[in-house]
Amino acid sequence: MKATAAPPNFTMATFMTVWKVFVRSIATRLRVAGLSLLGLGAVALGLAIHLSHSANRPNAAWSLVDSFGLSLLIPVVALVFASAALGDVAEDGTLVYLWLRPLPRWQLALGAFGASVTVVVPVAVFPLVVGAAISGGGWRIAGGAAAGGLLATVAYSAVFCGLGLRVRRALAWGLAYLLIWEQAVARVSHGAARASIFINTRSLAAHVAQHPPPTNAVAWTTGLIFPLVVTVVALALTTRSLDRGEIT
Amino acid sequence: MSRREDDVVAADDRAQIYEPGYRPYRGVRLGVSHSVWALARHTAERIMGLKRPARYKVLPFVTVAIAYLPAVAFIGIVALVPNSPRRLADLIPGPGHYYGFITAAIILFAALAAPEALCPDKRSRFLGVYLSSPLNRSTYLLSKAIAVIGVLLLVTVGPPLLLLVGLALQNEGPHGFVDFMGTVAQIFAAGVSLSLMFGAVSLAIPSLTDRRAFASAGSLLLILGSGAITSVIVFGLGGPKNVLALSINRLPFELALRIFTLRGLPTGPQDGFVASAPLSTGVVVGASVGLTLVAAAVTWWRVVGTEVTR
Amino acid sequence: MTSPGSSPTIAVRQLSKWFGSVVALSDLSFDIGPGVTALLGPNGAGKSTLFRVLCGLANPSQGTVRIFDENPRANPDLTSRIGIAPQQERLFERQTIIEFVRLAATLHHIPDPDRAALLAIETVELDPADPRPLAAYSKGMRQRVKLAQALVGDPDLLVLDEPLEGLDPRQRLRTIELFRRLGDEGKTVVVSSHVLEEVERFGSRILVITQGRLVAEGPFSAIRDLMDDRPHRLRVGTDQPLALAAGLLTTGLVTGARIKDGWIEVETSDSPAFRRSVAVVARDCEARLTEVRALDDDLESVFAYLVGRR
Numbered sequence: 001m002k003a004t005a006a007p008p009n010f011t012m013a014t015f016m017t018v019w020k021v022f023v024r025s026i027a028t029r030l031r032v033a034g035l036s037l038l039g040l041g042a043v044a045l046g047l048a049i050h051l052s053h054s055a056n057r058p059n060a061a062w063s064l065v066d067s068f069g070l071s072l073l074i075p076v077v078a079l080v081f082a083s084a085a086l087g088d089v090a091e092d093g094t095l096v097y098l099w100l101r102p103l104p105r106w107q108l109a110l111g112a113f114g115a116s117v118t119v120v121v122p123v124a125v126f127p128l129v130v131g132a133a134i135s136g137g138g139w140r141i142a143g144g145a146a147a148g149g150l151l152a153t154v155a156y157s158a159v160f161c162g163l164g165l166r167v168r169r170a171l172a173w174g175l176a177y178l179l180i181w182e183q184a185v186a187r188v189s190h191g192a193a194r195a196s197i198f199i200n201t202r203s204l205a206a207h208v209a210q211h212p213p214p215t216n217a218v219a220w221t222t223g224l225i226f227p228l229v230v231t232v233v234a235l236a237l238t239t240r241s242l243d244r245g246e247i248t
Numbered sequence: 249m250s251r252r253e254d255d256v257v258a259a260d261d262r263a264q265i266y267e268p269g270y271r272p273y274r275g276v277r278l279g280v281s282h283s284v285w286a287l288a289r290h291t292a293e294r295i296m297g298l299k300r301p302a303r304y305k306v307l308p309f310v311t312v313a314i315a316y317l318p319a320v321a322f323i324g325i326v327a328l329v330p331n332s333p334r335r336l337a338d339l340i341p342g343p344g345h346y347y348g349f350i351t352a353a354i355i356l357f358a359a360l361a362a363p364e365a366l367c368p369d370k371r372s373r374f375l376g377v378y379l380s381s382p383l384n385r386s387t388y389l390l391s392k393a394i395a396v397i398g399v400l401l402l403v404t405v406g407p408p409l410l411l412l413v414g415l416a417l418q419n420e421g422p423h424g425f426v427d428f429m430g431t432v433a434q435i436f437a438a439g440v441s442l443s444l445m446f447g448a449v450s451l452a453i454p455s456l457t458d459r460r461a462f463a464s465a466g467s468l469l470l471i472l473g474s475g476a477i478t479s480v481i482v483f484g485l486g487g488p489k490n491v492l493a494l495s496i497n498r499l500p501f502e503l504a505l506r507i508f509t510l511r512g513l514p515t516g517p518q519d520g521f522v523a524s525a526p527l528s529t530g531v532v533v534g535a536s537v538g539l540t541l542v543a544a545a546v547t548w549w550r551v552v553g554t555e556v557t558r
Numbered sequence: 559m560t561s562p563g564s565s566p567t568i569a570v571r572q573l574s575k576w577f578g579s580v581v582a583l584s585d586l587s588f589d590i591g592p593g594v595t596a597l598l599g600p601n602g603a604g605k606s607t608l609f610r611v612l613c614g615l616a617n618p619s620q621g622t623v624r625i626f627d628e629n630p631r632a633n634p635d636l637t638s639r640i641g642i643a644p645q646q647e648r649l650f651e652r653q654t655i656i657e658f659v660r661l662a663a664t665l666h667h668i669p670d671p672d673r674a675a676l677l678a679i680e681t682v683e684l685d686p687a688d689p690r691p692l693a694a695y696s697k698g699m700r701q702r703v704k705l706a707q708a709l710v711g712d713p714d715l716l717v718l719d720e721p722l723e724g725l726d727p728r729q730r731l732r733t734i735e736l737f738r739r740l741g742d743e744g745k746t747v748v749v750s751s752h753v754l755e756e757v758e759r760f761g762s763r764i765l766v767i768t769q770g771r772l773v774a775e776g777p778f779s780a781i782r783d784l785m786d787d788r789p790h791r792l793r794v795g796t797d798q799p800l801a802l803a804a805g806l807l808t809t810g811l812v813t814g815a816r817i818k819d820g821w822i823e824v825e826t827s828d829s830p831a832f833r834r835s836v837a838v839v840a841r842d843c844e845a846r847l848t849e850v851r852a853l854d855d856d857l858e859s860v861f862a863y864l865v866g867r868r
Contacts, residue, residue: 017664024652030462038469045480052485060484068476072469080465093646097658097707100613101665102638171461172307175468176356180314183472184352247615 015107018098022115026084032123035077039127042069046131061137062211065145069128070202071183074149077124078116078156079174085112086238087164095247105242109161109235116157125149141209148205155197155227158234165241190216200226283382284391291395294368295361307360315353315403316410319346323414340415343408343435344508347442347501350407354446355471355497357403358396362450363463365392366551370458385552393547397447404446405439438504445500445536446471448543455550471496493527493535502527503536565627566591567715567746568612573621575607575770582607584770586621590748594741594762596778597750604770605750606645609719612748613642625715638666641708645719647700651693655679656686659706666711678710683732697724705733715746722749722756734759789813790829794822794836795849802845809835823853 045068049060086108089095098108128149133142164170186196193199193216200223206213207220218226258265297304322340341349369375378388412431415421422428453470454463475497481487493499502512512526566589575583582604599605610616611623614630614637623629628636650658659678663671679686682702692703701724708716718737722730737747737760751757757764758778766774766781774781796802803815803822811832814825826832833850840847 011667014665014667017661021650021661025650034462034466038473041473041477045477048481049485052487056484056486060480060486063480063484067479068473072472072476076465076469092648093644094648094650096613096615096642096644097650097662098665099615100637100640100642101662102635102667103665104634168303169307169461172360172464175359175464176307176311179352179356179468179472246610246617 014103015111018103018107018111019114019118021098022085022112023118025088026081026115027119031080031084032119035080035123036127038073038077039124042073042128042131043134044131046133046135049135049137057135058137058141058211061132061135061141062144062206062209064135065128065132065141065148065205065209066202066214069124069132069145070148070152070198070205073128074120074124074152075156075178075182075198076175078120078153079160079171079178081119081123082113082116082157082160083164083170083174085116085161085164087170090165090247091168099242099247106235106239108242109238112161113158113235113238116161117153120153120157121150125153141211144205144207144209144211147208148201151204151224151227152197152201155201155230155234158231158238159197162234162238162241165238165245187215194218194222194226197227197230199223277382280382280387284387284394287378287383287388287391288394288398291365291392292399295364295395295399308357311353311357311360312402312406315350315357315407318349319407319411319414322411323418326415326418326420340420342508343412343431344438344505344510346408346411347404347438347504350403351497351501354400354403354442355468358400358446358450359464359467359471361399362396362447362467363454363460365396366451366454367458367460367463371460389547389551392551393447393451396451397443400443400447401439404442405436408435408439434508438507441503441507441536442500445503445540445543448540448547449496452543452546452550455547490527490531493531496539499532499535499539502532506532567626568748569622569624569627570612571622573608573611573618573623575604575611575616575619582770583611586767586770586772588765588772588775590746590765592741592744592746594737594747594749594760596757596760596762596764597748597767598752598757598764599750599767600752603752603768605752605767606719607770608767609642609644609717609748609750613637613640613717638711639714641711641713641716643701643704643708643716643718643721647697649692649695649700649703652691654691655684655688655695655703655706658692658703659686659710662707663710668711674710674712675706678706681709681736682706683729698726698729701725702729702733713745716740716748718747718749720750720752722751722753730756789825789827790832791823791825791853792829792832793849793851793853794824794847795820795851796822796840796845796847798843798845801843802840802847805839805843805845806836809839811835 042064045064046061049057049064052060086095089098099105125146129142129146132145133139135141160170160174163174167173181192182196182198185192186199187193199216200218202214202223203217204220204223205211206217207223217223255266256264293299296308297306326340347354369378375388379385383391409432412421412428412435416428422431449471450467453467454460457463457466475495478491478495478498481491482489493502498513505512506529512529512532514526568588568590570589571587573583573586574581586608597605597608607616611618612625612630614623614625617631625636626639630636630640650661653661656675656679659675660671663674663678668674676686682705684699684702684706692700695703701721705718705721708718722733725733734756737749741747741762749760760778762778763776764774764778764781765772794802794806799817799820799822803817803824806812806822806824807815811828812824812826816823824832829852836850837847
């Protein structure tokens with residue numbers, strides 16, 4: 001009955017299992033329902049723009065993507081789900097049922113991150129893209145929403161996964177970070193803008209949408225690369241925390 | 249406290265034996281108003297993380313510090329560059345425009361403070377314990393409102409007041425005592441109105457849930473989401489400009505500007521230096537009163553009106 | 559304990575663990591080999607902290623822990639040989655029992671996780687087809703779910719924190735039998751408990767810790783014998799308390815006696831001899847004996863004795 005000798009370190013089956021556990025634990029009915037309403041707001045706004053027959057639809061559609069989608073909808077939805085992924089299991093002590101298994105720790109970090117992306121895309125990114133597409137502002141705007149939205153989802157999910165593992169009340173800290181750094185300091189200070197996920201993803205979205213560069217914009221290549229670097233670093237730090245930190 | 253005859257079981261000239269069983273408190277009872285203040289003070293301490301471990305203090309204190317930071321920086325600029333060309337001092341905002349620099353801090357503080365005041369009592373079922381004291385649901389809510397609004401004054405009155413005093417000490421503020429006191433009065437009026445409005449809105453959301461984190465996220469989504477949606481409607485779609493009165497992240501600051509008798513924020517994009525006319529003061533005042541009353545009514549209905557058995 | 563030549567499953571050397579100024583574990587050194595070993599200590603003695611360090615969940619502040627000659631924190635693959643049932647009750651509340659146990663089996667890379675999960679669930683006598691989520695499970699059922707997920711990987715080392723708590727008497731017996739059987743199969747089973755009677759039934763080696771320190775180790779009966787040297791207090795029930803107490807005092811086996819509420823409380827330094835002679839004395843003074851019971855066999859008094867001896 002010794003089936004456990006020299007187990008393979010990584011199999012797709014174990015990774016999928018971990019991922020599924022995280023998806024199921026973060027996608028509670030209350031969270032999904034409440035935040036889907038917010039996502040549907042993007043669709044409703046897109047519809048309103050479409051029905052307005054305004055001459056300035058592309059501008060309206062861009063302000064939907066910029067002021068609503070990338071400033072608020074995606075960061076907050078990513079914060080709620082990603083901070084819960086490792087945060088909930090660390091807080092209630094069930095993380096041991098994943099940690100005390102023969103898996104490399106990066107699989108846990110990646111599983112939690114993947115689960116967050118899996119949930120945020122249909123809840124926030126998809127409605128934003130649909131809203132932009134039906135607004136009549138042109139397909140390029142929808143493309144910008146998709147590119148910026150996906151990239152923001154990936155970067156915020158990685159950052160907030162780690163935050164959830166490391167601090168209690170990660171949601172409050174994350175809100176403080178979003179409001180103070182991403183939405184206040186980075187909008188005013190050109191230097192800070194370079195280190196903001198929001199400004200970078202917005203720059204990329206504007207490039208894809210062929211919209212004039214917004215305030216404090218960075219080059220679209222920077223806008224693409226910076227969030228990806230943030231993602232990799234955040235995942236590495238989360239793995240390190242799982243490796244070295246105390247598991248409750 | 250005070251000893252009574254019926255506590256004594258046996259006594260003679262030299263000795264007394266007292267009832268060994270339960271002896272109720274017979275001291276002075278301080279009444280409802282004392283309870284309200286005691287609970288308000290306790291709640292305010294909890295919001296600020298006082299009398300709790302350091303990690304509870306970090307977030308509230310950082311947020312408060314962010315609200316004061318620009319004021320300190322402006323005073324510093326004026327003080328350290330004394331003989332600067334007038335143009336530099338002209339760039340320093342007066343107390344009325346100062347709120348534009350700390351909007352994020354005020355909103356964040358409101359979104360964190362009110363859930364801390366209401367949610368733990370519901371989640372730990374401690375509300376019932378309070379209700380067995382001289383407090384009833386209305387006075388309980390009053391205590392909580394006093395605490396939240398009072399703590400909010402820290403970020404709505406404190407920073408502009410500091411700026412005013414700092415500038416006045418360097419002869420950069422209003423000239424003359426009457427002007428100075430007038431500005432102080434404006435700061436208090438604007439600060440109280442901001443605290444009342446954000447207090448009312450941010451208390452309404454946690455009254456709907458007992459999860460602190462959800463309440464904070466919900467308050468923030470409501471405040472910022474209303475701003476984002478109305479700006480898409482007005483600036484993007486060219487909808488009626490009065491829709492902007494529904495943006496909760498804008499309205500309280502509009503009202504504050506009016507209290508300082510300043511022109512409000514433009515209601516359209518500032519293309520080509522032609523700023524569009526701001527909302528009329530009547531709309532701003534009406535919407536502010538309406539918003540505060542609606543939010544207060546929701547909180548009242550949830551805390552006082554709804555029978556919560558657990 | 560450990561057969562000469564082979565290395566122990568668990569080797570702990572000079573292990574200390576502190577949190578700030580609180581010392582949870584202080585300079586522990588011991589080996590644990592195959593068979594059942596019970597870790598005995600009152601609540602707050604440091605048992606759970608020790609378990610967490612043994613499994614690699616927490617870092618030692620000082621000293622070393624080796625499991626199968628490896629550092630449990632450094633190598634996740636080591637966990638394929640360890641099954642743990644932690645003390646906390648939370649499980650993945652939204653899963654069913656089969657999902658939860660199958661999850662453990664899958665993560666342990668077991669080729670047929672379904673079969674392994676079914677076997678483990680049947681071993682703990684729960685229903686694998688139960689469609690309810692784990693949130694609906696009682697405390698005793700949760701204990702057995704935790705045991706099932708620990709068993710599913712067929713580990714060489716089982717670390718079980720208070721696994722009998724919340725089980726009914728029949729389940730306790732069955733579970734103790736299971737532990738013994740696993741021990742006989744050559745597995746290392748480490749079980750913590752704060753109930754002396756449970757530990758007695760394991761018939762195993764025990765480690766006693768209080769206040770983070772190891773205060774006794776060895777086979778249960780040997781420790782018990784050592785403890786028999788100390789004075790024991792017993793309660794004797796009879797219809798003739800005065801006469802019997804007088805009779806017992808004359809035997810010389812009793813160092814003190816007092817009558818309380820119709821019972822006799824005696825103190826003796828030779829409990830077995832006292833138990834043998836009490837019936838004879840009762841017969842001689844024509845007293846009916848209704849009860850002879852040790853008053854201080856509870857863990858607290860055992861520990862009071864062990865700690866007091868140091």
